[in-house]
Every structure is written in C-alpha cells, then in structure tokens.
Amino acid sequence: MICWPVASMGNEGVLVQCLRDPRAVLSLDPSGWDLLIRQGRRANLLGKLAVLLLDSGLMSLLPASPKAHLLSALKMAERQNAAIHWEVSRISEALRTIGVDIILLKGAAYVLAGLPSSRGRTFSDVDILVRKSEIIDVESALMIHGWQGSHHDEYDQRYYRKWMHEIPPMLHVRRGTTIDVHHGILPETARIQVNTQALLDCPLPVNGFHNIFVLKPADMVLHSAAHLFHEGELDNGLRDLADLDTMLRHFGVEQSFWFGLVPRARELGLLRPLYYALVFSMRIFNTPCPQSVVAELKAICPSWVFRWLMNACYTRALRPNHASTHTGGTWLARKALYIRSHWIKMPVRLLVWHLLHKAIKTPAKENQFNTQNKKLDAQ
Amino acid sequence: MFPFVVRVRSDISELAEDIGRIYQDFTVLDSNCFSDFHVEVSYERGVRRWFRPLARFYFDGRPSFIPLPVDQAFPMLEWGINWCVAAHSHSFLIVHAAVIERQGVAVVMPAPPGSGKSTLCAALIGRGWRLLSDELALYDFETKQLYGMARPVSLKNQSIPIIQAHTPAAEITSPVPDTTKGTVALLRPPSESVQQVKIPARPAWIILPHYQVDADALLEPLSKGKAFMLIAEQSFNYNVHGREGFEAVGDLVDSCECFQFTYSRLSDAERVFDDLLARRING
Known part of the structure; x- marks a missing residue:
C-alpha cells in the first residue's frame, strides 16, 4: 500500500468483505446475513452483490430470505438497465434534428457501453456532456420533446448557469425521468480546472446510434474519479468506488490502458482524483494495479498532512452509510468532506455568499416527504 | 408475518x-x-x-x-x-388487492381505495374465510399461488361501526380520527388465519367490489381484458418485471373467473361468495 501514515482501521463492514470475496457469504450466520442485506441496501450495492454471487456460482447455496432480497434488487437493476436504453434512444431522437453529438456519463455510459459496472446497478438519472456552445440548442431541443427545466428560483438559475458545470436538471413531463445536461465535469468555479476540450475530442461511438458517444476508457475512469472525490454527499460513495474497481479490472486487462492512465490524468488536470481513486480502490477492493503505476502514484502523492486527513475522512465515508459501520468520527468525517466539497467547488467569497443564501432561504423540503406520503396513501 | x-x-x-x-x-x-x-x-x-x-x-x-x-x-x-x-420484494408480483381463501381457493379483490374491499374482506373473514391480506396480494411467479401475511385489516370511516355490528367478537383498535384516509382502526386477524399464514392459496376468482348505497347484490362477469388492466394498474411492481410481469398477470387472470360485484349489504356478499364456492366445489 502506498505510504499511508495510518493503518487500515477495522469495521469496514460485512458488505465490503463480501464484495471483496463473495465466498465470505458462506460463513455468515442469520444475523450476519441480516447485516449484509441492510448494508447492501443502504449502499445501493445489493444488485452488484447479487451479480458477484451469481457469477461465482454461489447464489443457489444461499438461504431463501436473503436470496430473495438479492434477486429482488437485481431484478430492479435489470429493469432500470432496460429503461436507460429506452431513455437514451429518446434523447438521441430528440437531438437528431439539431445535429449535436452528446457524450453519456457515468451510469448511462456504463449501460450503453455494455460495461460490467452496469450490471446490478441502479440509476437515478441520465447524465450527458455537450460542448458549452451547444448547450442552448440542446436545452431547447429537449424542451420541445417534453423535458422541462427545474429550479425556477432566480438564485438557483444563476447558481447553475453561471457557476456550475451543468444546467438545472430537466424532467420529462410524461415519463418522469431526469436528465442532467453538463458542459464540463467540474464546476466552472472549481479550484481544479479540467481540460474539458481534451475530454470532448475523442469519444467512442455507441453502437446503434449516430449521435451518442461515451468517453474512452481512461477518460471514463478519470471522470468517475473526479466525480467521486469532489462529491460532498457520499451516500453512494462506496457504490461509486465499486464502479471504479469494476472498470479498472475490466479495462486493465489491456496493458495499454495502464500505460496511458497517468499521462492522460496529467493532460486533463485530474492527477489528484486519480491518485485517490486508485489508492482507495486498491485498499478497499484489492484492485490489481501494475507496479509501474504504483510507482507513478508515489511521485504524485500529496503531502503527509493531506494524506492523513483524506485517509481519516474517506476511510469512514466510503463505508455504507449505515449505523452498523459508524465509528468514532464518522459523522465528523462526512461533514468535513461535505465542507471540503464546497471548498474546492467555489472561491471563498462565493462560498460564503452561497451558504448565507441557503441558510436564510426557508427550506421547502417537506414537499418531497408529502409526495412520498401520497404514494403511501394511494394504497 | x-x-x-x-x-x-x-x-x-x-x-x-x-x-x-x-x-x-x-x-x-x-x-x-x-x-x-x-x-x-x-x-x-x-x-x-x-x-x-x-x-x-x-x-x-x-x-x-x-x-x-x-x-x-x-x-x-x-x-x-x-x-x-x-x-x-420483487420476487413476487405485488398487487394492491385483498385476498381471502376457503377450501384452498382464493378470491382476489383488486380495487382502488373507497370501493369497500377492506370492509368486504373484514366481513368475510368473520364468517369462515381465511385472511391472506387486505392490502397486498403476493403472487409467486413460479408456483402461480398467492401468499399473504395475515396482517391486521385496516378499516376506514363508516366501515368501523359496520364491522363492529357485523362481527361483535372482532377485536378492533380504538379509531384514530383525522388521518389522511379519515378515521382508521385496525382489526385483529383471526387466529386461524395467522396459524395458516405459511400456506399459499390458488387464485380462483378476481372480483372487483363496488359498494353502492341501497343496491341489491349484483354479480356481473368482468371481461378478461378489463381484469388484466385492473390487475396491472393495481400492481406496485408490474413495471419492474417487464415481460415476465405481463405473463404473470396473464396467468393470474387466465386462472380466474372474473366478476364485478355491486353490493350494499354484507349478508348478500356472504351469500354470493359462498354460492361461488359451492358451485366450484360441486360443479
């Protein structure tokens, strides 16, 4: 492991153990299963675990009740995979007339590229990347085809359009699906400036579409890494790290992938996120990584203070956000990473202004809960 | 459970x-x-x-x-x-429906709120039918049988005094007023239903209940097409199952006689349901 000043702490949880080695399920007693299903459900990783258990031929050996939950999660994920295909076909159709090429990001990209990281995974929306100059055209075309903007509040509009790397999420009026249209992979105001142009230059076409693309392997990994290590709310942190692990194993079969990875990260300005992604993926999931890359990482590793802090925080935050994995400092670690995410997202003056605005504005969050309750009432 | x-x-x-x-x-x-x-x-x-x-x-x-x-x-x-x-629980096709059973065969009553399915269900389980569920029918894709949980029946508004009068021995919680569904009380499931909770039932009838003030009991055939749409609409996870869900709803509807049942008196309902059962057993 790479020069971490603090040794790995225990209490990573039964879910991580079973993801690392599915055979670990064979020694679980009923209370162990109980915890595994709860952690898996909370981390949105039950479907992924089901895939691993099926692939290793263990599924038929499992006790009936936990097995039902695993298969249930897998079924939901398979359904969402099919729905993503359909949604992307609608997006492709909507953008056909304006002749704009789009790049799918994250979950939708894994599905359309047929990557193993899509298996068993659930989704909340489709993320796409377009050139900044084309964003107005894309937005209008989507509106014509039934997607509506959200966040009508003037402040939110300015927040997205001036400072962020995406426009406010758009919701399809009939299907209720959400699309996030990005023109960059990190906010305009972020401390790290990414070479978005280089990212847009050579995407890979998706079979069956003329205007849908995905990032090439190294870029896909770098984007996921940048996303995970800039994210402030890490409820899906472990899931996103599992995506990275699966991609690194899949792409890493080709030696050329590894040779190009660090140079490409340097070119895009994403060395630091790559460093953290590889270190934590190796550490939590035992991701295989060539010695030459490990040596390159040593050259780009941050100072010991940062390493110590980031280690202390991410070790705790990259666990399922479930009471059973909470140890001393978990709450603080999650808060610290939340603050860090804002800190690196915008300059101090803007941040203070933004937080003040959010604090003063009365939250209208109860509406979400009301919608949930209505669904219950429908019973 | x-x-x-x-x-x-x-x-x-x-x-x-x-x-x-x-x-x-x-x-x-x-x-x-x-x-x-x-x-x-x-x-x-x-x-x-x-x-x-x-x-x-x-x-x-x-x-x-x-x-x-x-x-x-x-x-x-x-x-x-x-x-x-x-x-x-997507290992089942889950339908918003009451399910009761007698002599191994089950009635599925899918219905939107207000149709009186819980009242009907509560009345019939007080007269010898076994409760599987008053809310969630769990249809197993492979065995094509229905499972239930025999959980308490949720009674709303006027159905609380109606059931109290109909089954005086029934144990019901104190009514809770002013919920989003009006006044609600929960009825204790019959002991026999709970003891047999692990036993599934074969679906035999799909009956869409329709409470209408002062109406005489009327059992009318419901077309298989309408029954299919009703089950699909009232299912919580039909969309999760794709083709498999379509086929499961088809199987369920095929295995059942389908009716729409208009009623106002619970005694009529008991007679009609018992007649259906007798006809099936004898015929």
Whole structure:
C-alpha cells in the first residue's frame, strides 16, 4: 500500500468483505446475513452483490430470505438497465434534428457501453456532456420533446448557469425521468480546472446510434474519479468506488490502458482524483494495479498532512452509510468532506455568499416527504 | 408475518400495547434471526415531544415520510410496513388487492381505495374465510399461488361501526380520527388465519367490489381484458418485471373467473361468495 501514515482501521463492514470475496457469504450466520442485506441496501450495492454471487456460482447455496432480497434488487437493476436504453434512444431522437453529438456519463455510459459496472446497478438519472456552445440548442431541443427545466428560483438559475458545470436538471413531463445536461465535469468555479476540450475530442461511438458517444476508457475512469472525490454527499460513495474497481479490472486487462492512465490524468488536470481513486480502490477492493503505476502514484502523492486527513475522512465515508459501520468520527468525517466539497467547488467569497443564501432561504423540503406520503396513501 | 420477518422498535408504549394485542397470534422470533425489514416508529424529538407529540417512521434508521400525530403511530407502522414490502420484494408480483381463501381457493379483490374491499374482506373473514391480506396480494411467479401475511385489516370511516355490528367478537383498535384516509382502526386477524399464514392459496376468482348505497347484490362477469388492466394498474411492481410481469398477470387472470360485484349489504356478499364456492366445489 502506498505510504499511508495510518493503518487500515477495522469495521469496514460485512458488505465490503463480501464484495471483496463473495465466498465470505458462506460463513455468515442469520444475523450476519441480516447485516449484509441492510448494508447492501443502504449502499445501493445489493444488485452488484447479487451479480458477484451469481457469477461465482454461489447464489443457489444461499438461504431463501436473503436470496430473495438479492434477486429482488437485481431484478430492479435489470429493469432500470432496460429503461436507460429506452431513455437514451429518446434523447438521441430528440437531438437528431439539431445535429449535436452528446457524450453519456457515468451510469448511462456504463449501460450503453455494455460495461460490467452496469450490471446490478441502479440509476437515478441520465447524465450527458455537450460542448458549452451547444448547450442552448440542446436545452431547447429537449424542451420541445417534453423535458422541462427545474429550479425556477432566480438564485438557483444563476447558481447553475453561471457557476456550475451543468444546467438545472430537466424532467420529462410524461415519463418522469431526469436528465442532467453538463458542459464540463467540474464546476466552472472549481479550484481544479479540467481540460474539458481534451475530454470532448475523442469519444467512442455507441453502437446503434449516430449521435451518442461515451468517453474512452481512461477518460471514463478519470471522470468517475473526479466525480467521486469532489462529491460532498457520499451516500453512494462506496457504490461509486465499486464502479471504479469494476472498470479498472475490466479495462486493465489491456496493458495499454495502464500505460496511458497517468499521462492522460496529467493532460486533463485530474492527477489528484486519480491518485485517490486508485489508492482507495486498491485498499478497499484489492484492485490489481501494475507496479509501474504504483510507482507513478508515489511521485504524485500529496503531502503527509493531506494524506492523513483524506485517509481519516474517506476511510469512514466510503463505508455504507449505515449505523452498523459508524465509528468514532464518522459523522465528523462526512461533514468535513461535505465542507471540503464546497471548498474546492467555489472561491471563498462565493462560498460564503452561497451558504448565507441557503441558510436564510426557508427550506421547502417537506414537499418531497408529502409526495412520498401520497404514494403511501394511494394504497 | 410469513413470508416476511419484521423487527419493530419504538419508544411509544401505547404502540407496544396495540401491537401486543393485534399481533398476538404471530410468532415472536429471537433477536439473532434474519429480519427482512428493520422499522421504527418513535416520538419525534424536541419540544414537540411535550406539545401535541408527533411520531415518525424510520426504515432501518433512516427517517421516512412526514411525522404524524402520535395517536396515528399504529396505522403509520402498518403503512410503513406495506411500503417496505411493496418497494423491496420483487420476487413476487405485488398487487394492491385483498385476498381471502376457503377450501384452498382464493378470491382476489383488486380495487382502488373507497370501493369497500377492506370492509368486504373484514366481513368475510368473520364468517369462515381465511385472511391472506387486505392490502397486498403476493403472487409467486413460479408456483402461480398467492401468499399473504395475515396482517391486521385496516378499516376506514363508516366501515368501523359496520364491522363492529357485523362481527361483535372482532377485536378492533380504538379509531384514530383525522388521518389522511379519515378515521382508521385496525382489526385483529383471526387466529386461524395467522396459524395458516405459511400456506399459499390458488387464485380462483378476481372480483372487483363496488359498494353502492341501497343496491341489491349484483354479480356481473368482468371481461378478461378489463381484469388484466385492473390487475396491472393495481400492481406496485408490474413495471419492474417487464415481460415476465405481463405473463404473470396473464396467468393470474387466465386462472380466474372474473366478476364485478355491486353490493350494499354484507349478508348478500356472504351469500354470493359462498354460492361461488359451492358451485366450484360441486360443479
């Protein structure tokens, strides 16, 4: 492991153990299963675990009740995979007339590229990347085809359009699906400036579409890494790290992938996120990584203070956000990473202004809960 | 609560009493067993604890749904468990329907709220039919059988005094007024239904109940097409199953005689349902 000043702490949880080695399920007693299903459900990783258990031929050996939950999660994920295909076909159709090429990001990209990281995974929306100059055209075309903007509040509009790397999420009026249209992979105001142009230059076409693309392997990994290590709310942190692990194993079969990875990260300005992604993926999931890359990482590793802090925080935050994995400092670690995410997202003056605005504005969050309750009432 | 085990946690003593009474025939498992769902209904903290206290539902430690006045704790627990099952148990086709059984064959009553299915269900389980569920029909894709949980029947508004008059021996919680569904009370499931909870039932009839003031009982055929659409609309996870879901609804509808049933008197309903059963057994 790479020069971490603090040794790995225990209490990573039964879910991580079973993801690392599915055979670990064979020694679980009923209370162990109980915890595994709860952690898996909370981390949105039950479907992924089901895939691993099926692939290793263990599924038929499992006790009936936990097995039902695993298969249930897998079924939901398979359904969402099919729905993503359909949604992307609608997006492709909507953008056909304006002749704009789009790049799918994250979950939708894994599905359309047929990557193993899509298996068993659930989704909340489709993320796409377009050139900044084309964003107005894309937005209008989507509106014509039934997607509506959200966040009508003037402040939110300015927040997205001036400072962020995406426009406010758009919701399809009939299907209720959400699309996030990005023109960059990190906010305009972020401390790290990414070479978005280089990212847009050579995407890979998706079979069956003329205007849908995905990032090439190294870029896909770098984007996921940048996303995970800039994210402030890490409820899906472990899931996103599992995506990275699966991609690194899949792409890493080709030696050329590894040779190009660090140079490409340097070119895009994403060395630091790559460093953290590889270190934590190796550490939590035992991701295989060539010695030459490990040596390159040593050259780009941050100072010991940062390493110590980031280690202390991410070790705790990259666990399922479930009471059973909470140890001393978990709450603080999650808060610290939340603050860090804002800190690196915008300059101090803007941040203070933004937080003040959010604090003063009365939250209208109860509406979400009301919608949930209505669904219950429908019973 | 076969096929599910629920672990409930609460600091509301009245809720514990209600559960103890209404769920008295259910098996209590030891704390090391596997639970399908961990739920909690507890007092909302803060000053509200002392001034018109609220209770909140937690799914495995995470607050879900808006807090409600504490006297709604039991109905909230029931709704919460329904949500847990409907959202996580895709090994079944789950239909919003009451299911009752007699002599191995089951009636499925899918219906939107207000059609009187819970009232009908509560009345018939007081007259020898076995309760599988008053809310969630669990259809197994492989065995093509229905499973139930034999959980309490949720009675609303006028159906509470109606059932009290119809089945005087029935044990019902004190009515809770002013919920989103009006006044609600929960009926203790018959002991025999709980004892037989693990036994599935073969679907034989799909009956769409329709309560109409002063109407004479009328049992009319319902076309298979309409029955199919009804089951699909009332299913919580039809869309999750894709083609398999389509085929399961088809199988379920094919295996049943389908009717629409208009009624106003529970005695008529008992007669009609018993006639259906007699016809099937004899014919």
